[in-house]
Structure formats: C-alpha cells, structure tokens
Amino acid sequence: xxxxxxxxxxxxxxxxxxxxxxxxxxxxxxxxxxxxxxxxxxxxxxxxxxxxxxxxxxxxxxxxxxxxxxxxxxxxxxxxxxxxxxxxxxxxxxxxxxxxxxxxxxxxxxxxxxxxxxxxxxxxxxxxxxxxxxxxxxxxxxxxxxxxxxxxxxxxxxxxxxxxxxxxxxxxxxxxxxxxxxxxxxxxxxxxxxxxxxxxxxxxxxxxxxxxxxxxxxxxxxxxxxxxxxxxxxxxxxxxxxxxxxxxxxxxxxxxxxxxxxxxxxxxxxxxxxxxxxxxxxxxxxxxxxxxxxxxxxxxxxxxxxxxxxxxxxxxxxxxxxxxxxxxxxxxxxxxxxxxxxxxxxxxxxxxxxxxxxxxxxxxxxxxxxxxxxxxxxxxxxxxxxxxxxxxxxxxxxxxxxxxxxxxxxxxxxxxxxxxxxxxxxxxxxxxxxxxxxxxxxxxxxxxxxxxxxxxxxxxxx
Amino acid sequence: xxxxxxxxxxxxxxxxxxxxxxxxxxxxxxxxxxxxxxxxxxxxxxxxxxxxxxxxxxxxxxxxxxxxxxxxxxxxxxxxxxxxxxxxxxxxxxxxxxxxxxxxxxxxxxxxxxxxxxxxxxxxxxxxxxxxxxxxxxxxxxxxxxxxxxxxxxxxxxxxxxxxxxxxxxxxxxxxxxxxxxxxxxxxxxxxxxxxxxxxxxxxxxx
Numbered sequence: 326x327x328x329x330x331x332x333x334x335x336x337x338x339x340x341x342x343x344x345x346x347x348x349x350x351x352x353x354x355x356x357x358x359x360x361x362x363x364x365x366x367x368x369x370x371x372x373x374x375x376x377x378x379x380x381x382x383x384x385x386x387x388x389x390x391x392x393x394x395x396x397x398x399x400x401x402x403x404x405x406x407x408x409x410x411x412x413x414x415x416x417x418x419x420x421x422x423x424x425x426x427x428x429x430x431x432x433x434x435x436x437x438x439x440x441x442x443x444x445x446x447x448x449x450x451x452x453x454x455x456x457x458x459x460x461x462x463x464x465x466x467x468x469x470x471x472x473x474x475x476x477x478x479x480x481x482x483x484x485x486x487x488x489x490x491x492x493x494x495x496x497x498x499x500x501x502x503x504x505x506x507x508x509x510x511x512x513x514x515x516x517x518x519x520x521x522x523x524x525x526x527x528x529x530x531x532x533x534x535x536x537x538x539x540x541x542x543x544x545x546x547x548x549x550x551x552x553x554x555x556x557x558x559x560x561x562x563x564x565x566x567x568x569x570x571x572x573x574x575x576x577x578x579x580x581x582x583x584x585x586x587x588x589x590x591x592x593x594x595x596x597x598x599x600x601x602x603x604x605x606x607x608x609x610x611x612x613x614x615x616x617x618x619x620x621x622x623x624x625x626x627x628x629x630x631x632x633x634x635x636x637x638x639x640x641x642x643x644x645x646x647x648x649x650x651x652x653x654x655x656x657x658x659x660x661x662x663x664x665x666x667x668x669x670x671x672x673x674x675x676x677x678x679x680x681x682x683x684x685x686x687x688x689x690x691x692x693x694x695x696x697x698x699x700x701x702x703x704x705x706x707x708x709x710x711x712x713x714x715x716x717x718x719x720x721x722x723x724x725x726x727x728x729x730x731x732x733x734x735x736x737x738x739x740x741x742x743x744x745x746x747x748x749x750x751x752x753x754x755x756x757x758x759x760x761x762x763x764x765x766x767x768x769x770x771x772x773x774x775x776x777x778x779x780x781x782x783x784x785x786x787x
Numbered sequence: 788x789x790x791x792x793x794x795x796x797x798x799x800x801x802x803x804x805x806x807x808x809x810x811x812x813x814x815x816x817x818x819x820x821x822x823x824x825x826x827x828x829x830x831x832x833x834x835x836x837x838x839x840x841x842x843x844x845x846x847x848x849x850x851x852x853x854x855x856x857x858x859x860x861x862x863x864x865x866x867x868x869x870x871x872x873x874x875x876x877x878x879x880x881x882x883x884x885x886x887x888x889x890x891x892x893x894x895x896x897x898x899x900x901x902x903x904x905x906x907x908x909x910x911x912x913x914x915x916x917x918x919x920x921x922x923x924x925x926x927x928x929x930x931x932x933x934x935x936x937x938x939x940x941x942x943x944x945x946x947x948x949x950x951x952x953x954x955x956x957x958x959x960x961x962x963x964x965x966x967x968x969x970x971x972x973x974x975x976x977x978x979x980x981x982x983x984x985x986x987x988x989x990x991x992x993x994x
Contacts, residue, residue, distance in 0.1 A: 368860075369859055369906075372843045374843055378952070378955065394952070396840055405837040405838070405844075406834055406836075434994075436835055436937065436992075437834035437837075437992050437994055438836045439836055523968065524967075524968065525871055525966055528966050529943060529946045574968050591969075592970070592972075620973055620974065620975060622954070636954060636960060636975060639954060675955045676957030702933040704958075704977065705957040705979075706956045706957050721957075723979070723980040723982070725985065728982040748981070757956070757958065
C-alpha cells in the first residue's frame with residue numbers, strides 16, 4: 326500500500342501555508358500584544374477628581390467664594406455613593422512678592438456633590454488682583470491634587486476690573502443674521518477638493534474640524550477625516566492638498582507666521598495625553614509633544630510659540646518656546662489664565678451666569694476691560710481678541726430652540742459695531758475653532774448638508 | 788524557482804487568513820468573555836456625585852454601538868471596531884447606553900426608580916439619544932438649557948452627553964461616549980448653545 330505523499334510541486338505551497346500560519350501567528354501575537362495584554366481587569370479603581378471654576382475676573386465690591394467639586398471613591402468600592410473623606414487648603418496671596426496665606430476649605434454639599442469652599446478675605450479681594458492655588462487630599466491616603474496643576478509655580482489669578490466699559494445687549498432678536506461672503510467652500514466627499522466626514526453613518530456628522538487664515542488671506546482648512554489640510558491661496562482656482570500624519574479625529578489647528586502649523590489632537594493613546602503635532606508648510610512632520618493635561622480645547626500662537634488651553638486647570642500653557650518643545654511638567658509650571666497674544670499682551674475672559682467679563686492685560690495689569698450683559702442666555706465666547714485699538718468679542722446667544730453668534734466690535738466707550746451670524750454647524754468642529762481674525766477681517770467656519778465653507782466679514786477701519 | 792514562488796504565495800495567503808480570523812475573533816470577544824446579565828440593585832439614595840463616579844469609572848473606556856459593558860481598566864479593550872455594528876461585542880457603552888447606566892435607570896420606561904448596574908452588566912437600556920432628547924420615560928424630563936447643572940444632559944437626535952463641569956469661556960466639559968474612534972472621555976463641547984441639542988434631566992436625586 327502506497328503511503329500518500331506530497332509531490333514536489335505541491336509541497337512548497339503546503340509548506341508555505343504551514344510556515345505562514347506559524348509566522349502569522351507570531352506576527353499577530355506580537356502586533357496584537359496589546360490585545361493579549363488587554364485582558365480585562367475587573368478591579369474597581371479609585372476615583373479622585375476635582376473641578377473648579379476660577380473667578381478669573383471680578384468687579385469691585387464682589388465677594389469671592391472659591392469652590393471645588395470633589396469626586397472621590399476608594400479603590401475596590403463598587404457602590405458609587407460611598408465617597409471618601411476629603412480635605413483641602415487654598416493658598417492665597419496678593420502678588421508674587423507676598424507670602425501665601427493658607428485658608429482651610431470647608432466641606433459642604435451642593436446638589437448632591439461634595440464641595441470644598443473658602444471665602445477670600447476682603448483685604449485680598451479689594452486688591453487689584455490676587456493669586457491662589459489649592460491642595461486637596463483624600464484622607465488616609467497619599468492622594469493629593471493640585472489645582473491648578475502647576476500649584477505654587479503657576480497659581481490661578483483673579484483680576485479686579487475697576488472700571489469696565491459696560492455693554493448691554495438687551496434681549497437678542499434671533500433671525501437677523503449676516504451670513505458673510507463665502508470665500509472658500511468644499512463639498513463633502515472624497516474628491517481632491519472635497520472635505521471628509523468622519524466615519525459613522527448614524528452619529529452626528531463631524532468634519533472640517535478647524536481652520537486658520539494667514540495674513541495674506543490664505544485659508545487653511547483641516548480635513549481631518551482625510552488627514553490633510555486644504556489650502557486656498559487667493560490667486561489659485563482650487564485648493565492645494567497638504568497631507569498630514571494626524572490621527573483623523575476632531576482636532577484644532579493654528580498657523581505660525583513661517584507657514585508651519587500646529588495640530589492639537591483630541592484623542593490620546595491609553596495612558597497618554599493628546600498630542601500637539603508640528604508640521605512645516607508642506608506637511609512634513611517636524612515634532613510632537615504631549616499636552617500636560619487630558620483635556621485641551623484650543624491651540625493658538627503666542628509670542629514665543631504655540632500655547633494650548635488645557636483643562637481641568639483652565640490655563641494657557643506653552644507647548645513650545647522659540648522652537649524648543651516644552652515638557653508636560655514645564656507646561657504646568659508656566660500656565661497662565663489669559664491667552665498670550667503675539668504682541669505679548671494677554672486676553673482674559675470669563676462668562677458668568679449674568680454677564681461676560683473680558684480684559685486686555687499687559688505686564689502693568691489690566692489695560693482695558695468690558696462687561697457685557699444680555700437679556701438672552703450667552704453660551705461660549707468663541708473669540709476675544711484686540712483688533713487695532715478696538716476689541717472683538719464673538720459670543721453665542723442661545724435659547725432652547727435657537728442659536729446665533731453675536732459679533733461685538735468694542736472700544737473704550739462701548740459698542741462700535743455689532744451684528745449676528747448664523748451658526749451653520751451642520752457638522753461638528755472643534756469647539757472653539759469657528760472664528761479667526763486676519764488683516765482686519767473676521768472669518769467664520771461653517772457647514773451645511775452640502776459641505777464646509779469659510780465666510781468673511783470686513784470689519785472696516787480699526 | 789517555481790517552488791520558491793509557490794512557497795511565498797502560500798506564506799502570504801496563510802498570513803492573510805490567520806490575521807483576518809484573529810482580527811474577527813478579537814472584535815467579538817469582550818462582551819462574550821467578560822460581561823454578564825446580573826440583575827441591578829434597586830437603591831433609594833442616589834446623588835449626582837455618585838453618578839459622576841459611575842461616569843468617571845467609564846472614562847477612557849471604549850465605545851460600543853448599542854452596548855453598555857465596561858471594566859474600568861482605563862483603555863478600550865476592543866479598539867478599531869467596525870463602526871455602528873451592535874454585533875462587534877466590544878468594550879464600552881454608546882452615548883445613550885452610557886447615560887442610562889450613569890443615571891441608573893430602569894429597563895421599564897414607566898419606572899422612575901434608581902437601579903445600580905454593575906460595570907460589567909451588559910445593558911443598554913430602552914432609550915436612544917432622540918428618546919432622551921424628547922424627555923421620554925418616567926425618570927426623564929426636558930429642562931431649559933440655561934438651567935442645566937452637573938450630570939444633567941444635552942441630547943440631540945444623534946447624540947447625548949452629560950455635563951461634568953463648566954469652563955471659564957462658557958463651554959462645558961462633557962463626559963460622553965462619543966464614538967468608536969473616540970471612546971468615552973471628557974471633552975470641551977459647545978452642545979449647550981447648539982440648537983440641535985435639548986436639555987434633559989434625570990429626576991429624583993437625593994440631595
């Protein structure tokens with residue numbers, strides 16, 4: 326009886342399959358090492374988080390109560406109401422030359438949330454400004470949270486606005502909007518001049534997540550779904566495509582004067598924080614740095630390089646300084662409450678329940694400030710920026726069924742000009758990336774069911 | 788020469804087959820291997836802080852379309868799942884399943900009571916984001932957006948997220964199961980001012 330055997334012609338593929346299976350298994354095990362290592366860990370982890378809304382700006386005579394919401398549950402405890410004992414101290418001083426004064430935080434509960442609070446003494450609130458940071462501890466553990474993260478090196482500041490220019494908007498009349506002149510547009514799709522929507526047929530649409538405009542009027546639109554920037558130069562008929570090595574999810578973007586640009590991603594790898602990536606004008610990867618904190622909402626250009634608004638500290642932190650990357654630790658140590666402008670001045674904004682406070686701050690202190698009140702609820706401040714001797718604020722007015730952006734051109738006497746724009750947010754973009762100023766024009770990123778576009782508004786002589 | 792070509796062809800085919808089968812299996816194992824159908828624990832004392840804790844334990848977990856099971860290991864155990872496929876069986880909830888568990892609601896829409904669900908209990912609940920937006924169900928009601936506070940929600944026809952904190956610029960920090968590519972985390976959002984979104988509140992909290 327003849328034993329079945331492989332002839333030479335069939336042996337090679339069979340051996341190939343066998344070898345392939347072995348090699349492939351090894352490859353999958355190696356590449357999927359994280360998957361193997363990702364066996365679920367059923368251990369219930371500790372929760373210890375603090376949120377704080379800093380009173381960055383205040384009016385004369387206002388009392389200041391600092392409050393910190395604390396969420397704390399011990400490791401291994403599944404019942405979420407069990408909580409843990411927390412305590413804290415806030416350290417307050419008038420300025421850098423003074424010693425910090427400790428104030429013990431008192432524990433209360435507001436709306437079912439443990440809250441640590443302290444009232445700032447009136448001698449401090451009467452000063453032009455004071456600064457503070459808090460240390461909050463979970464009792465019986467070594468767990469400690471600094472708020473803001475830079476602690477004594479980068480405390481929060483609260484600036485007094487002695488005489489802000491008052492602006493009253495009254496009740497907003499919805500429906501009277503200026504759409505602006507569409508200077509560029511790109512249809513949704515996968516074509517060379519199209520902009521992509523992120524994957525997900527039933528989720529809310531996300532696409533064209535950020536844009537910026539250079540001084541010469543060139544518009545750059547971040548097409549994150551296609552991992553590229555579409556760039557419209559005023560002389561060109563269609564957009565130039567600049568491929569980028571980004572992760573393809575919602576991101577913010579800011580242009581530097583040398584044509585390079587920074588992209589702030591919104592999703593990080595496990596155990597890491599989101600990256601700021603730096604590209605040259607052709608899209609070549611230059612470098613990347615992790616942000617100090619997990620929640621970052623904007624990247625903008627400061628006097629020495631890019632700065633990122635990071636949460637939960639609510640501070641603008643430098644991520645590069647004259648071309649050198651700044652480590653996460655040093656980002657925290659250099660956090661500032663105001664957005665540093667290229668001019669060296671800073672803009673500080675605070676939306677409160679009853680008003681919006683905004684200040685232009687120099688090394689000498691508050692230079693100019695405005696208080697905006699409205700009979701209609703105001704949501705986010707999309708933009709606050711000086712424009713020549715004037716100051717521009719773009720804020721969203723909203724009701725339960727309507728929403729528009731209100732543009733305010735302000736000077737020391739009040740409103741120079743105001744108009745409203747539609748929100749045009751068919752697709753979701755990065756939260757504070759809707760507006761830019763360049764060459765005395767205001768630019769707005771919008772979208773509808775057909776595609777994304779940028780509209781422009783001439784702000785006139787400043 | 789022929790043998791070498793055949794060997795290489797076989798190798799490529801085998802690698803493809805093994806990789807494909809491995810990937811397919813990987814994307815369907817989390818729920819099957821780890822999740823359960825345990826009954827919830829009815830409870831009468833429920834605070835917004837407790838719900839924030841439930842939500843924070845789901846932070847950094849994945850996203851699973853129509854899902855609701857996670858393990859608090861701060862990573863997506865089933866990354867790169869196909870989008871919006873309920874059969875992928877991955878780690879995490881979707882936006883409405885996440886909200887249902889964080890608000891500790893009942894499978895019965897007529898029951899406003901509180902039910903404590905285990906993290907590994909695979910449950911989505913009866914509400915879509917559009918149903919939450921409409922205030923559907925005994926525990927849920929719509930609220931003016933200007934009046935929303937911590938652990939209230941903002942819901943649209945396609946998404947829902949929970950308010951975790953407010954930022955100085957008037958944006959909100961929203962804790963949400965955002966999508967397969969995003970997972971579950973806290974992000975700065977402008978949902979409050981968007982006319983697509985409605986304010987929704989879970990009622991019956993202990994103070």
